[in-house]
Amino acid sequence: MLHIVNKSPLQNGALDSCLRMAKAGSQVLLIEDAVYAATAGNACEGKIRAAMQNLQVFVLGPDLAARGLSDRVIEGVSSVDYGGFVELTIANPNCQSWL
Amino acid sequence: MSQIEVAGKSYETDEEGYLINLADWNTEVANYMAQTENISMTDAHWEVVNFLREYFEEYQIAPAVRVLTKAMGKKFGADKGNSEYLYGLFPYGPGKQACKIAGLPKPTGCI
Amino acid sequence: MSDVKKFMFVNRKAPYGTIYALEALEVVLITAAFDQDVSLVFMDDGVYQLKKGQQTKGIEIKNFSPTYRALEGYDIEKLYVEQESLEARGLTEDDLLVDVTVMTRAEMSELMDQQDVVLSF
Numbered sequence: 001m002l003h004i005v006n007k008s009p010l011q012n013g014a015l016d017s018c019l020r021m022a023k024a025g026s027q028v029l030l031i032e033d034a035v036y037a038a039t040a041g042n043a044c045e046g047k048i049r050a051a052m053q054n055l056q057v058f059v060l061g062p063d064l065a066a067r068g069l070s071d072r073v074i075e076g077v078s079s080v081d082y083g084g085f086v087e088l089t090i091a092n093p094n095c096q097s098w099l
Numbered sequence: 100m101s102q103i104e105v106a107g108k109s110y111e112t113d114e115e116g117y118l119i120n121l122a123d124w125n126t127e128v129a130n131y132m133a134q135t136e137n138i139s140m141t142d143a144h145w146e147v148v149n150f151l152r153e154y155f156e157e158y159q160i161a162p163a164v165r166v167l168t169k170a171m172g173k174k175f176g177a178d179k180g181n182s183e184y185l186y187g188l189f190p191y192g193p194g195k196q197a198c199k200i201a202g203l204p205k206p207t208g209c210i
Numbered sequence: 211m212s213d214v215k216k217f218m219f220v221n222r223k224a225p226y227g228t229i230y231a232l233e234a235l236e237v238v239l240i241t242a243a244f245d246q247d248v249s250l251v252f253m254d255d256g257v258y259q260l261k262k263g264q265q266t267k268g269i270e271i272k273n274f275s276p277t278y279r280a281l282e283g284y285d286i287e288k289l290y291v292e293q294e295s296l297e298a299r300g301l302t303e304d305d306l307l308v309d310v311t312v313m314t315r316a317e318m319s320e321l322m323d324q325q326d327v328v329l330s331f
Contacts, residue, residue: 011255036299039300040300041299042298042299042300043298065267066225069261158277159272160239160277162283170283
């Protein structure tokens with residue numbers, strides 16, 4: 001299953017809810033203001049690193065670039081473009097957008 | 100949305116005649132805009148128009164008249180950085196008219 | 211002049227994900243015409259508004275971050291950033307695209323308390 005989060009982890013509980021619900025082996029894609037969660041030094045870096053023990057974490061590259069943070073992605077998080085976004089949705093049988 | 104026709108090409112403008120796409124701008128369009136404002140472009144007019152375009156390029160906004168005046172003074176000296184000079188060139192307001200000719204949106208806060 | 215009031219704009223949202231940051235900036239630019247004592251505060255995710263190096267071509271939204279550098283020309287020179295918010299995001303003053311005054315949470319709350327009008331975005 002693909003989980004998509006679009007809210008900043010420091011101002012909204014969507015990422016926490018997502019990480020709590022996501023089963024091992026699931027994929028998580030961070031887009032829009034959720035890309036901040038994938039940046040080194042953010043207070044939730046530890047949370048993301050822990051999640052990567054059994055989840056795959058992706059981040060949408062154009063949203064990172066827009067926010068001036070392309071060079072700060074946490075090691076192990078994969079950056080994808082819009083094409084990669086589409087491929088993730090196709091590769092997974094279902095998908096949950098955490099609003 | 101409206102359209103203007105300049106040298107066989109059409110350009111989109113808003114209902115007040117401001118260019119929609121900044122990238123559409125060229126000197127023919129500027130001259131056309133000036134004509135609709137009853138202004139014949141001189142070097143002095145171009146200096147202001149080009150300055151506005153540079154300002155926009157750097158800050159991504161059209162400056163308020165007060166800010167334009169101050170910035171003109173800084174770059175070209177006090178005899179050009181005053182509202183008498185600017186209104187002399189653009190009688191209906193340097194913000195309104197010069198921005199239109201420069202292909203910029205109306206300045207934020209300009210009524 | 212007794213009719214000058216202290217206006218504080220509090221920016222707490224990241225840019226692009228919502229429209230708040232851009233709206234706040236436009237209101238600030240308009241307010242500048244009224245010669246009031248204006249200050250801008252950036253805290254929580256609002257500090258991300260000032261991050262250097264924003265490139266928005268890929269998301270097809272206008273990059274309005276250069277406009278913060280125009281504020282000085284509008285005589286808006288009081289920009290305050292909360293230190294704790296920067297730290298929680300792995301940012302330092304060097305990551306910001308304008309000169310700001312970095313303040314602790316305690317200093318910030320003191321400053322907020324002194325305002326006549328506080329507008330929150």
